[in-house]
Structure formats: C-alpha cells, structure tokens
Amino acid sequence: MKIFLDSANIDEIKRTKEWGLLDGVTTNPTLLAKEGNDPVKQLEQICNIVEGPVSAEVIGLEWENMVKEAKELRKIAENIVIKIPVTLDGLKAIKILEEEGIPTNATLCFSPLQALLVAKAGGSYVSPFVGRLDDIADDGMHIVEEIVQIYDNYAFDTEVIVASIRHPMHVLISAQIGADICTIPFNTIAQLVKHPLTDVGLKRFLEDWKKLEAKAKR
Numbered sequence: 001m002k003i004f005l006d007s008a009n010i011d012e013i014k015r016t017k018e019w020g021l022l023d024g025v026t027t028n029p030t031l032l033a034k035e036g037n038d039p040v041k042q043l044e045q046i047c048n049i050v051e052g053p054v055s056a057e058v059i060g061l062e063w064e065n066m067v068k069e070a071k072e073l074r075k076i077a078e079n080i081v082i083k084i085p086v087t088l089d090g091l092k093a094i095k096i097l098e099e100e101g102i103p104t105n106a107t108l109c110f111s112p113l114q115a116l117l118v119a120k121a122g123g124s125y126v127s128p129f130v131g132r133l134d135d136i137a138d139d140g141m142h143i144v145e146e147i148v149q150i151y152d153n154y155a156f157d158t159e160v161i162v163a164s165i166r167h168p169m170h171v172l173i174s175a176q177i178g179a180d181i182c183t184i185p186f187n188t189i190a191q192l193v194k195h196p197l198t199d200v201g202l203k204r205f206l207e208d209w210k211k212l213e214a215k216a217k218r
Helices: 010-018 029-035 039-049 063-074 088-099 112-121 130-135 140-154 168-177 186-192 196-216
Strands: 002-006 024-026 054-057 080-085 104-109 125-128 159-162 181-184
Touching (some): 002 010, 002 186, 010 039, 024 181, 039 054, 054 104, 063 080, 063 088, 080 088, 088 104, 104 112, 112 125, 125 140, 140 159, 140 168, 159 168, 168 181
Parallel strands (some): 002 181, 054 080, 080 104, 104 125, 159 181
16 A cells, blocks of 8 residues: 655655655645645645655636646646546546546545546546544545445556545555555654554663673673
8 A cells, every 4th residue: 555645744745755655745725825835836845855646736616727727737747646626527627637648636535426436537546535524423434445346346547545544543444445545644654653562662672781781891
C-alpha cells in the first residue's frame, strides 16, 4: 500500500520523505490556505520535493470551469493530479481530462456507487472520506471494502485513496482490505511507528548496556 501525505506544509513533506515513506501528496484549498503562501508557488515547492503524484483541487462547480482550472494547475508540474468532486459535472470533467492525458482524483466520495461512476468515467484515483463517514455514524471502512470489491470484480484501473484518515486503525484496516493508497495527516503518520513495547525494549537495552560499560571500567 502506498502512503501519501495529506498536507501542504513543506517541512512535513520533507520529513516524511526523509523517513522513506512518501509516495505522494494530497492537498486541498483548506490545507493550502493554512500555509499563507500563494497557492501556485506552494504547489511548485511541493512538486519540486515530491517525485510521486501531487493532488491539487479545482474550486469550480461547472465542468467547463473545472477543465479550465485543471489545465492551469497542470502547468505547474507534470506530477500534478487534479482533484475533482464527485458530481455529474465532475464526472464529465474527469472524462474530458483523462481523455486528454490529465490524471484526476475524484474527491468527496462517500459511497460505493459514486466510486463505481468515477471508475466508469475513467478517473485515475477515487478518494472515499472515511473519517467524515464515521462522524455521521456510518462505517467508513466498510464503504472502502465495498469499493475495493467492486473494482476487483471488474478489474477497474482506478486506484483507491483512503482519505480523511483520523487514526492508525484506519490505516491498518485499509491495508487489510487491500486499498491502493492511504493519504494520511503528518501526526498520524508519526503515530504509526509508535508502540509502548518498542519504547520499553529500547529502555531495557540501554540500561543493560550501561551496566556492561560500568563492569568493563572496574
């Protein structure tokens, strides 16, 4: 399973890359706004660091505006992927852009049927938002499982990006289900490596080593 960082923060992106965990990055208008920089310049910086896909979102609601914005965003770098909402206009824009060789990431997906339509339209990626489904007492990970099953049934090429990750269990279940990608906030990525027994083991090893050193000095 590939790991994307859900962030527009340059420091977070660099650190995740240094850990050897960065397969791509997803951004959205909210994440870009948090950085307080010109969004185009911010995306340029991100694309200079990231070798994999970098998702950038359109803000238009009509397919004509989506396509126009997408082509402008694509000028930033070859690894830009266009995030487009799952609407009827969005599906039309996805079809047009994919036919022109511009990869898309269908965002704000909340159902297996929406994901099916994205695959039919030829989308490169679909992003089911599991955390937001959990927030309304739905089962976000079950939705992902259904999407993966449908895609496997028909050998669709669209990759599943599990989005709106809230905690490590979302990542674990995504890997068990067979999702292609998880896009994860920086703090959650850092949590994945944490385990109390690892900390206890390191403490004991260091204590034993200090005892050995003390004996050697006698």
